Amino acid sequence: KTPDDLGQVEKNIIKKIRKGGNLYLEAGYKINDESSIGLVYNRFGFKGEINNVTLDIDGIGERSGTWTNRGDISFIGPKYNYQVITPNQKGELMVGLGLGLLSYNAENSINSSVFSEQKGGTLGLIATASYFHFIGKNIAIGARIGYLAGTLSKIKNTANGNTTEVKLESDEKESLSQVNFNAGLRMYF
Numbered sequence: 001k002t003p004d005d006l007g008q009v010e011k012n013i014i015k016k017i018r019k020g021g022n023l024y025l026e027a028g029y030k031i032n033d034e035s036s037i038g039l040v041y042n043r044f045g046f047k048g049e050i051n052n053v054t055l056d057i058d059g060i061g062e063r064s065g066t067w068t069n070r071g072d073i074s075f076i077g078p079k080y081n082y083q084v085i086t087p088n089q090k091g092e093l094m095v096g097l098g099l100g101l102l103s104y105n106a107e108n109s110i111n112s113s114v115f116s117e118q119k120g121g122t123l124g125l126i127a128t129a130s131y132f133h134f135i136g137k138n139i140a141i142g143a144r145i146g147y148l149a150g151t152l153s154k155i156k157n158t159a160n161g162n163t164t165e166v167k168l169e170s171d172e173k174e175s176l177s178q179v180n181f182n183a184g185l186r187m188y189f
Helices: 008-016
Strands: 020-030 035-057 061-085 091-110 113-136 139-149 154-159 162-167 178-187
Touching (some): 008 061, 020 061, 035 091, 035 113, 035 178
Antiparallel strands (some): 020 035, 061 091, 091 113, 113 139
8 A cells, every 4th residue: 555645656656666576495404294494585676667757856956867766675584384295196285484584675766876775674474375296206396375574664765875764653664565476496305
């Protein structure tokens, strides 16, 4: 949900950065037939552009051209998985839950000249469900759906070489929540 007090240009850039590429990596150790623990890295990259816009940038003044907002939301942390091999021994269903560091990095530029950067971090939660079909003894292909949640309560903003930490009020806090869909390959060692 976008705040009501944003201008139309800001609302348009937010719509453009809601979609992006997702990378999900997990390495784990099987404790027993039904449980494993692992380390997860999840990165969502985004980029949005708006052409022919005029921005009034604090400390710089008015600039016109193409406004670009790009960045990423990343998670790294431990995860517990519960898995079940299908009765026909051809697939594996897995659900998992983890806690870790959820970070946010973004930069804004106009005509390729960066005018601000934002960074923040918080405790994040990841929940996943996946199904993988064995195509060999130690290899499987499949799909995963994941939910990532966390909320930024403060953010570091760098503009004109000056960095300030901004504590966000309760109505300004930034949700980093997202739903990801992935297809991939799983290898068993």
